[in-house]
Amino acid sequence: MTRRMLCLFVTLLILTACSDPVRKEMPIRKFHTREFVGLVSAEPTSYGDAVLDYELDTSQGGMVRFTRCAEVESTDEQDIESSQYPLFRLLFTNCQALRRYAESHPARRSFFPARMSEELLAAFPATAVPRISDEEMKRREEKTLSEYEAVLRIAVQTDGSVQVTNKADEMTYHTMARADFDGDGTEDILMRVDWHSREAFGQGTDLFLLSKPSDSAPISVAWRLYVLPAKAGIQ
Numbered sequence: 720m721t722r723r724m725l726c727l728f729v730t731l732l733i734l735t736a737c738s739d740p741v742r743k744e745m746p747i748r749k750f751h752t753r754e755f756v757g758l759v760s761a762e763p764t765s766y767g768d769a770v771l772d773y774e775l776d777t778s779q780g781g782m783v784r785f786t787r788c789a790e791v792e793s794t795d796e797q798d799i800e801s802s803q804y805p806l807f808r809l810l811f812t813n814c815q816a817l818r819r820y821a822e823s824h825p826a827r828r829s830f831f832p833a834r835m836s837e838e839l840l841a842a843f844p845a846t847a848v849p850r851i852s853d854e855e856m857k858r859r860e861e862k863t864l865s866e867y868e869a870v871l872r873i874a875v876q877t878d879g880s881v882q883v884t885n886k887a888d889e890m891t892y893h894t895m896a897r898a899d900f901d902g903d904g905t906e907d908i909l910m911r912v913d914w915h916s917r918e919a920f921g922q923g924t925d926l927f928l929l930s931k932p933s934d935s936a937p938i939s940v941a942w943r944l945y946v947l948p949a950k951a952g953i954q
Contacts, residue, residue, distance in 0.1 A: 746825030
């Protein structure tokens with residue numbers, strides 16, 4: 720092989736590699752158990768078989784111990800001592816993440832990077848934040864976080880979570896699971912975000928599914944779990 724042919728061959732290899740954004744370590748299906756405080760099962764194979772060990776105080780002065788997610792779902796949050804509402808909502812949200820994961824499939828391809836980064840978080844849709852109101856969500860449509868927020872600080876932590884600060888709130892993003900959640904063969908990311916307001920009394924947890932069907936497609940919120948002040952519900 721001549722030097723010119725060798726150069727052309729190497730160039731072709733480089734161009735081929737650059738034009739193929741699809742990750743090769745398939746299949747992709749992983750639930751991040753470290754993000755689920757109170758989950759005893761090391762590798763839950765189904766939603767119903769997952770074992771918990773989590774205790775909370777009740778509004779009647781007693782204590783309730785949760786061993787299954789079904790027990791969490793059947794509990795009214797008004798039965799939980801008010802100071803522990805955020806912990807109960809976090810537990811409920813984690814259980815819903817596990818439920819969604821149990822219904823997922825291994826992904827055959829992915830257009831997401833393997834790890835969280837500042838660049839990836841900046842490209843999240845602006846709606847990938849806790850839902851405070853429909854009006855706020857409407858203003859955030861068709862924008863990324865970096866485009867919408869006047870103030871945005873992003874820091875990837877050593878445990879893989881990402882801390883994000885905007886003008887009013889502090890948020891921590893946790894990757895709960897990566898898999899094919901909608902049956903199209905492409906990887907989606909199930910994210911939990913914990914937040915609290917720096918300007919007013921408020922804190923909470925939300926869960927949403929991020930999708931990216933192609934390399935050129937923007938990241939979108941394909942599904943979300945609304946955790947409202949009085950009652951948690953799935954939409």
